[in-house]
Amino acid sequence: MKILMVDDSRTMRNIQKNVLKTLGDPACTEAGDGLEALTCVASQPNGFDLMLVDWNMPNMDGLTFVKRLREKDKTTPVIMVTTEAEKSRIIEAIKAGVNNYVIKPFTPDSLLERVKQTLAKCNSVAA
Amino acid sequence: MSAIVHPPAGTGSPTARLIVHFVGSIQEVLRTMAKVTVTVGAPMLKKDPLPSYDVSGVIGFSGEFVGSMVLSFKNATAVAIVSNFTGMPIEPGSPDFADAVGELANMIAGSAKTSFGGNTNISVPSIILGSGHTVAQLHGVPCLVIPCHTEAGDFAVEVNIKPMVATRPVQRS
Numbered sequence A: 001m002k003i004l005m006v007d008d009s010r011t012m013r014n015i016q017k018n019v020l021k022t023l024g025d026p027a028c029t030e031a032g033d034g035l036e037a038l039t040c041v042a043s044q045p046n047g048f049d050l051m052l053v054d055w056n057m058p059n060m061d062g063l064t065f066v067k068r069l070r071e072k073d074k075t076t077p078v079i080m081v082t083t084e085a086e087k088s089r090i091i092e093a094i095k096a097g098v099n100n101y102v103i104k105p106f107t108p109d110s111l112l113e114r115v116k117q118t119l120a121k122c123n124s125v126a127a
Numbered sequence B: 001m002s003a004i005v006h007p008p009a010g011t012g013s014p015t016a017r018l019i020v021h022f023v024g025s026i027q028e029v030l031r032t033m034a035k036v037t038v039t040v041g042a043p044m045l046k047k048d049p050l051p052s053y054d055v056s057g058v059i060g061f062s063g064e065f066v067g068s069m070v071l072s073f074k075n076a077t078a079v080a081i082v083s084n085f086t087g088m089p090i091e092p093g094s095p096d097f098a099d100a101v102g103e104l105a106n107m108i109a110g111s112a113k114t115s116f117g118g119n120t121n122i123s124v125p126s127i128i129l130g131s132g133h134t135v136a137q138l139h140g141v142p143c144l145v146i147p148c149h150t151e152a153g154d155f156a157v158e159v160n161i162k163p164m165v166a167t168r169p170v171q172r173s
């Protein structure tokens, strides 16, 4: 499984990587902002199986990244992992094409649960 | 939320009314992400040139509320808390140290602004390293310091935020 992790905090990406190790040691690609993430997407022709995307980042924020991604890719599951927790923001993210939402701070279990839920849902739709 | 906070006399300002939201988010972020229990003392009005601790994470607020929040640690406290947060020992000189302090500040500010509501944006964190530094404040807005106590030592959160009274459209990124 190939996962793209987009967060300006390396610490946060490391924490997420550790949590997701239990999913059969996925191959994780990391990006520190939306622009880097777009480059990662362009250089991965076979695509990713899952993306975890932060909202607040320099250069290009996560919401803008998701909008740009969805211009070409409607299907890759995207989970927004962010401190932005207002209802209006969550609705904005879902409208942009986010499949699921995890609010920081999170426990390892809650992140893992949300990832499994998202993969199961997206895979059942694709099947 | 376990702490009941009584703002000091004479500080019934909008900033003081925001404090309870920060107290809740400090405790939740540290408990959830670093397994650290935080007890909070009575907030104090910060007298201008008083320096912060050794390392600070600064988050700017814009939109319906403007100003900044500073999460400030003594080095020893930061090392202990950040190591708990990242799950590995972290030295104060490493880039991961500043990164982790910034992300803790991001989560505390983000949770607090969700709690106090309004259409407010937060900046990405800036990190200041070096003992005796000061962070400039908004003129005419009280800066309230929330003293925080943990088994790993003390730290502080400084809140220097006011509601934006003007009803112009809010800038959204």
Ligand SMILES: [Mg+2]
Pocket: A007, A008, A009, A054, A055, A056, A057, B106
């Ligand atoms: Mg971020």
